[in-house]
Amino acid sequence: MDVQLYVYDLSQGMARQFSQALTGIQIDAIYHTAIVFNSVEYFFGQGVHRKIPGSTHHGRPMSVVDLGKTELPVDVVEEYVESLEQVYTPESYDLFLHNCNNFTQDLAMFLVGKSIPEEITSLPETFLSTPIGQMLRTQLDQSMRTMTQAPDAMSGRNANGQRSHVSTSTSASSLSPPKPAPNAIASKRTNSTNSNKGAEPKFINHQLAIVSSPGHVYNTTTASEVDSLLSTARDSCAVIFFTSATCPPCKIAYPTYDELASEAGHLPTARLIKIDISASHSAQSVAQRYLIRATPTFITFLKGQKQDEWSGANPAQLRGNVRLLFQMAQPPQHPHANLKLPTFQRYIERPTLYSRTPPLDKLLTKVGDQFSSHPSVQDLISYIKSREAKGMQDAPLPDLHNFSAHLSSTFPSLPPDSHFAVIDLVRTAAVDPRVSSFLTTEPSHNTLTTVFPKFESGVNFTDAKYNVQSVTLQLACNLFSSTIFQEQLFRHSEEQSTSNLRGTIETLAAQGLLSPHANSRSMAAALIYNIGAYNHNERIHGAISVGSEKEDGTNNLGVSDDLTAALLESITSLSEIASHPASPSSSNVQETLHALLLALGMLLYGAPADEMLWDLCRAMDVREALKTLAKDSQWKAEPLLREVGEELLGKGGF
CATH class of the missing domain: 3.90.1720.30 (PPPDE domains)
Structure with missing residues (x-):
């Protein structure tokens, strides 16, 4: 185009x-x-x-x-x-x-x-x-x-975008050097600096989840419109308010009815309908259908069936009846909503990103002149330095197309010991949502396909050196700075290219969880945290109702059974890594346990009883393994052992 x-x-x-x-x-x-x-x-x-x-x-x-x-x-x-x-x-x-x-x-x-x-x-x-x-x-x-x-x-002619999103702003202009887009930050693992201040990347369903769109009154005059609205509310509730322009008492009920419509925002399919029977013959026909003899008259519906009917402008009665209707229309709450789980009873706002910028001169030395002397690499380095010095909003993007072409042509011939430095360079750039958006939309995911392991060729990620494992997992986490990447991963996973990318990322996480390096396991857990956060927010938004399903009729965690099995195995075998003579410091291992439990708890919270994860937890005796860890002085200070072990797997298990 x-x-x-x-x-x-x-x-x-x-x-x-x-x-x-x-x-x-x-x-x-x-x-x-x-x-x-x-x-x-x-x-x-x-x-x-x-x-x-x-x-x-x-x-x-x-x-x-x-x-x-x-x-x-x-x-x-x-x-x-x-x-x-x-x-x-x-x-x-x-x-x-x-x-x-x-x-x-x-x-x-x-x-x-x-x-x-x-x-x-x-x-x-x-x-x-x-x-x-x-x-x-x-x-x-x-x-x-x-x-x-x-x-x-503002009053100019708007052009509707593909996503029907039109900004309510005005025009722009003027003199200027090139300039960028949203900044990348992160949660715990982000080592952010002042130079990276800017708009914080969030999960695409976070804002929709926490800002419930207030309901509104549907003014209708035809039977077909009423039928359509009632059909939309067949799994929730609806109210019809019959009024008339010549009815003074009706006006008393208007503010209360509008107020109740706003309260219905937490029930997305609830419908508050208003019909002015004096407006048209079709509106009168609707009133005749429901045998309306006076205004104001209210009729309520619950789960598609008529619930109640009354007449009269009594705001207190109106509030009481409709609020009771709202309570009855609420889906049954999941048992986990009543547990003591402060870590998980919240929306996950931001992805975990790794934004620390390495010493660039040392990085280029490790890469070698064959790769680093190319103009596209020098431009990328200049961009990163500008981003560090001025902030992301003042750092113009380099020619990423040129860099990608150079990377794909030279990476296979580079010495294996330099691969981690190249991947780290891409990882550093991908903190910028514009860069990760480019990597996501690039044809055949050219850059990512080049630097990610070739799992289809039988590559085992756990055999890679620790420095390659760490920067590769961090790069995968940084892709979540892009809402485009999230959109493709969570909403368009049926597309072949996206499906392949998601499969690669899940395999990265699964094999990283079984790495002999505790820090790699921690980074793999952060990747699962990012993958699982979208589904977690959906559950929170839907009040984690029992038996709730996705649009395609499934109810899953959003991660594969192989990945969840690897997570459980990583947790139960962590004590072996901690006791190994070459194990990292105890603080690092404790951080790894925290990351693993954080990922597991998020997947468990709100999961339905028929979810395979519960069977895997029972089969691998995860609850007992966590009890054992909690008795060890090295681990007992970890608060998630109680939340995940005692609350979720104990009181919240099925």
């Missing part, structure tokens, strides 16, 4: 005419740019906008630049644009440092691996190098906002 750059001149020709006299240098235009892809014009102003090409308040572009073609699916592009919205917010706009041209640079690099024209990206530096530029910087930034974030962009 074609990708174009729309270039506008905010000065309407005045920059070309007067810049030489005012600044001493020639400036041809004050640039505003946008990316046009799939008949949508994407640009940044008061947030990220999607408009019909050419319909913005900037008028017609002064030029259109063909950037090339992309094979990326529209859904993937839209997911990436949504990830950029975390950084390109209305408050973050800056005429010189963070504007539309930063946004188009990021999007162009993602779509076609090509920068926008240099005369656009270099303009801020050129202007600010002049005395008048330094003197007027603040005043220009403030005065130009009325143009770059103009209110009439």
Whole structure:
């Protein structure tokens, strides 16, 4: 699909005419740019906008630049644009440092691996190098906002993206060097620095889970609309409020009914319906169907069956009856909701990432000149250094397409002892969601396929050196900084390429769990934590109801039985590693036990009785193994031994 750059001149020709006299240098235009892809014009102003090409308040572009073609699916592009919205917010706009041209640079690099024209990206530096530029910087930034974030962009014609997401923002603009997207942080294992501050990557279902969309009143007038709404609520509850424009008492009930509709937000399929029988003949027909003789009249339904009916504008009665209905419509709670499990009775907000940047000069020395002297590698190193110095928002992405091609062609011929350094370089870059998004959407996952073990060829990951094990597992964890990666892994796993990638990552985790190195086991447990967190959040969001199922009719952990079996074996055999003469320090082994129990507890919490994991726990006598560990002075201070061993496997077992 074609990708174009729309270039506008905010000065309407005045920059070309007067810049030489005012600044001493020639400036041809004050640039505003946008990316046009799939008949949508994407640009940044008061947030990220999607408009019909050419319909913005900037008028017609002064030029259109063909950037090339992309094979990326529209859904993937839209997911990436949504990830950029975390950084390109209305408050973050800056005429010189963070504007539309930063946004188009990021999007162009993602779509076609090509920068926008240099005369656009270099303009801020050129202007600010002049005395008048330094003197007027603040005043220009403030005065130009009325143009770059103009209110009439709000009423422009929106172009619906593939995911039907339209930003409520305005237009953008101006002078700027290339600039990036959301930042990567992590949970416990993230060694973050101030330079990596930015939007925190979260699990894609976290915000939806914790911010329950408040319900609203469905105003209807036809029988078909009522039937459709009641059908949607057949597994929950519904209320029909029959009212009339000529009924003064009805107005007393309106605020209470609206309030109850908001309370219904925790029941996604509950429906509060309002029918004005004076509005039309069809509304009167609905009233006749239900034999309505007065207004206001309320009828409630529970699980598809009529529950109650009453008339009269009594707010207290209305609240009492409907709140009781809500309670009756709640799905039965899972027994784990009543256990003492503070570690697991919460949403998992953020993935575990490994963001520490290694000494880059030493890393390049270990890689060797054959690999590190290539321009794409030097550009990647410059990007990482810029990210460390200025923060992720001020670090322009390098040409990742070029780096990937170089990596895939040279990696197999590199000395095996240098492989870990190359993987560590990719791992370091992948903390940036833009980089991990690229790795996810790259054709055939070229970079990841190159650096990940070739399991299909019989490779055993546990035979790899510890440094290779550690950076490979950390790279797999860092991919979760990208919401696109999460989307592909959790929601599109049926696709062949994604299925293969998920299989590789699960095999990495399973074999890492059986590594003779305790730290590798800890990192593999972190990977399981990331994989299992999405399903855990779904259970929490659904109040971990008994017997709840996924859309495809299954009810699983989101991880394979082989992976859960490896996790259990890793836990039960950990004491052998701890007693080994070459074992790491006791603090490292304790951290490994904590990581393993954290992953196991998250998989167990809310799991239905028929889940294979329970059978595996019983067959491998995991509860007894944890009891034994709890008696050992080396482990007894670990709080998860109680939560997982006594509460989940003991009181919460089936």
